[in-house]
Amino acid sequence: MRRVTVIHGPNLNLLGRREVAVYGLTSLADIDAELARLGRELGLEVNAVQLSGEGEVVRALHEAWDSGAAGVLINPGALAHYSYAVRDALAALRAAGLPVVEVHLTNVHAREEFRRNLVTAPATSGQVTGFGPLSYYLGLRALAGLVGRE
Numbered sequence: 001m002r003r004v005t006v007i008h009g010p011n012l013n014l015l016g017r018r019e020v021a022v023y024g025l026t027s028l029a030d031i032d033a034e035l036a037r038l039g040r041e042l043g044l045e046v047n048a049v050q051l052s053g054e055g056e057v058v059r060a061l062h063e064a065w066d067s068g069a070a071g072v073l074i075n076p077g078a079l080a081h082y083s084y085a086v087r088d089a090l091a092a093l094r095a096a097g098l099p100v101v102e103v104h105l106t107n108v109h110a111r112e113e114f115r116r117n118l119v120t121a122p123a124t125s126g127q128v129t130g131f132g133p134l135s136y137y138l139g140l141r142a143l144a145g146l147v148g149r150e
């Protein structure tokens, strides 16, 4: 079974109790459980991790590459808007042939102006944004389609 890494960035550990009018009531544990289930259906072993710091996210991306993961699904959280270090790490993985799918729960284009700029997005295979937890599930399906093909 192919192994993929799921990375949740800063503040996503608070899902279910964080600004519920914006992010909803689904917890990160619920999302991870569904990703694991869906992964089995798609023939993917899903390793999910939540990280609060930029350096931790960069390190986790390197580890995904070093450990032979077949692809990465990432919600960089706010790092998506300003982290060139995460962007560069994603670009390195992509150049090495790993597909990377970026997801956001909310429609970042319909919120504050600063959220419309996604510095990470150009370094990814594609993005799914605005569908709540479904963004993750659609993203995993996209990744399953890309794994082994890019």
Ligand code: DQA
Residues within 6 Å of the ligand: 010, 011, 012, 075, 076, 077, 078, 079, 080, 103, 104, 105, 106, 107, 108, 115
């Ligand atoms: C988010 C959107 C980001 O702008 C925000 O900083 C987050 C969550 C999302 O999933 O909608 O933390 O990535």
